[in-house]
Each structure stands twice: as structure tokens, then as C-alpha cells.
Amino acid sequence: MPTSHPPSRLDLTADCARCHALCCVLLPYRRAGGFGADKAGGVPCHHLRTDDRCEIHADLTELGWPSCVTFDCFGAGQQVTQVTYAGASWRDAAGEGELGEMAAVLSAMRRVHEMLLHLDEVAERSPDPAAEALAQRLRVLRDATPVEILTTDLDELQDECGGLLTAASARLRDPAGPDLAHADLAGQDLRGRDLHSASLRGALLIGVDLRDVVLDQADLLGADLRGADLRGADLTSALFLTGPQLAGARTDERTRAPARVSAPTGRPD
Numbered sequence: 369m370p371t372s373h374p375p376s377r378l379d380l381t382a383d384c385a386r387c388h389a390l391c392c393v394l395l396p397y398r399r400a401g402g403f404g405a406d407k408a409g410g411v412p413c414h415h416l417r418t419d420d421r422c423e424i425h426a427d428l429t430e431l432g433w434p435s436c437v438t439f440d441c442f443g444a445g446q447q448v449t450q451v452t453y454a455g456a457s458w459r460d461a462a463g464e465g466e467l468g469e470m471a472a473v474l475s476a477m478r479r480v481h482e483m484l485l486h487l488d489e490v491a492e493r494s495p496d497p498a499a500e501a502l503a504q505r506l507r508v509l510r511d512a513t514p515v516e517i518l519t520t521d522l523d524e525l526q527d528e529c530g531g532l533l534t535a536a537s538a539r540l541r542d543p544a545g546p547d548l549a550h551a552d553l554a555g556q557d558l559r560g561r562d563l564h565s566a567s568l569r570g571a572l573l574i575g576v577d578l579r580d581v582v583l584d585q586a587d588l589l590g591a592d593l594r595g596a597d598l599r600g601a602d603l604t605s606a607l608f609l610t611g612p613q614l615a616g617a618r619t620d621e622r623t624r625a626p627a628r629v630s631a632p633t634g635r636p637d
Contacts, residue, residue, distance in 0.1 A: 380443045381611070383446045386445075389416055393413070394458060394467065403433055404433045409471050437615060438612045440610070441478050441481070442478055442481035442484075452513075452517070472518055476520075476522055480522070482610075486529065487500075493536070494540050498532060533589060537607055540585060541567070546563065546565075546567070547567045548568050549569045549570055552572045559580065564582065565584070565585040566583070567586075569590055569608070571592070573591050578597060579601065581602075583602065584605045586606050588606050597617070603623070603624060603625050603626065611630055
């Protein structure tokens with residue numbers, strides 16, 4: 369496999385202009401999951417134009433497609449389009465077999481890029497040789513062939529990455545912070561809680577009230593923030609927050625997020 373250079377943060381953020389609408393075609397979705405219809409994988413969304421742009425992009429949420437707004441491939445789409453398949457479109461695929469392969473590669477690449485995104489944060493905030501070694505292996509993998517990508521044990525890599533993120537979180541957080549990992553806090557008013565250095569990884573935070581709460585050094589890895597009220601909240605130093613998490617929450621001009629995090633906006637119109 370070729371040697372790869374470290375990806376920039378821009379490479380780990382969706383750039384729809386460099387992708388042939390792979391997520392709109394290759395991935396399945398359901399109305400119950402926040403999409404406006406049910407669709408099988410490999411079938412183009414009926415709102416996709418011939419130029420691979422979305423005809424309802426400006427009105428996605430209002431028309432019942434909020435999950436299109438919050439979805440982020442973490443740059444996997446342009447990587448698969450421009451590097452793995454050298455610019456080829458899904459329109460060039462010869463049958464369901466090639467479309468299926470491309471879909472599997474896209475899903476795998478998204479996992480690789482999400483791991484790299486978190487390891488990039490570790491490198492910035494609490495460097496660790498083991499984390500950098502894994503990041504380098506993932507950088508090589510992202511430039512590999514479809515067969516190499518699909519025959520790699522991503523579960524094993526994800527377990528390894530998870531352990532490294534847990535170790536980084538422990539180094540960065542105050543050990544006295546509350547442990548609310550995987551807690552069901554849906555709908556609760558948390559404005560009076562001290563969440564400094566809290567472990568909220570995997571927590572169910574749907575619809576919680578976090579207005580004006582300071583979440584410094586709080587670990588938000590995998591936390592479900594859909595509908596959470598983050599108006600005025602300070603997440604500047606929160607750990608492992610991603611754009612899709614932020615996009616699914618309610619924010620305002622007073623919400624402070626890490627500089628590296630930007631909410632996805634869906635495909636350009």
C-alpha cells in the first residue's frame with residue numbers, strides 16, 4: 369500500500385463539490401430515521417439532479433429531511449470519489465456488484481475518517497505515540513485499494529482506537545468529574561448540573577436543556593445530542609464533539625464550539 373501524508377482537517381470534513389453524491393445514492397435510508405422517504409442502497413435519491421446536486425437543499429428540514437442536514441461523511445465521500453476510484457462516478461459502475469462494492473468502501477472509509485478525526489484531536493491536545501502510530505496506519509489504509517479496505521478488520525482497529533481515546537480522555541479530564549457515560553438523560557433540565565470534566569460518552573442527551581452550561585473538558589464521544597438545547601452553552605474545550613452532533617442540537621450565536629468543529633450543511637444546491 370502507498371505511503372500517505374497526514375490528512376488536514378479539511379480532508380476530514382465533507383466536501384460535496386468533490387464527491388459524486390455517493391451518500392445520496394449508495395446508502396439506504398428510512399423515513400423513520402429522519403429522511404423524507406424509504407430508499408434502498410444503490411438507488412439514487414429522487415431529489416438528486418443529473419448534476420449530482422440536491423434540488424431541495426435549501427428546504428431539507430422543512431420538507432422532512434433533517435437527517436440529510438446532520439449527516440457528515442467526514443470527508444469519506446471525496447476520498448472515495450477522487451482517490452479510491454480516481455474520479456469515477458457511481459454512474460460509471462457496471463451493475464449492482466460494483467455499486468455494492470462502492471457502497472461498502474464508502475461506509476468503511478467513513479469509519480476510517482471518523483477515527484482519524486478523533487486521533488487528530490488527541491495529537492493536538494494530548495499527544496501519544498500509540499495514537500499517532502494508529503493514525504499513520506489509518507492514513508495508509510485510506511489510500512488503499514477497495515479490496516485492501518474491505519478486507520481490513522475495522523472492528524479491531526475501532527476497538528484499538530476506542531482504547532486510545534479513553535486513555536486520552538482520562539489524561540485530559542479531572543478525575544473528580546461526574547461519570548455519566550451511557551446515562552439516559554433524555555429530556556432532563558441539566559442547567560444546574562456541574563458538568564466540568566464529565567464523561568458523557570454514549571449518553572442519551574436527546575432534548576436535554578443545557579442552556580448556558582459550561583461543558584469544559586466534558587467527553588462527548590458518541591453522545592446523542594439530537595434536539596438538545598445548547599443555546600449559550602460553552603463547548604469550547606469539550607472532547608470528541610463532531611459536526612453531526614452539533615448540527616442535531618439547538619444552537620444560537622452564543623453557543624461556543626471547538627474551532628475544529630463545524631456543523632454539516634448537506635449537499636450544495
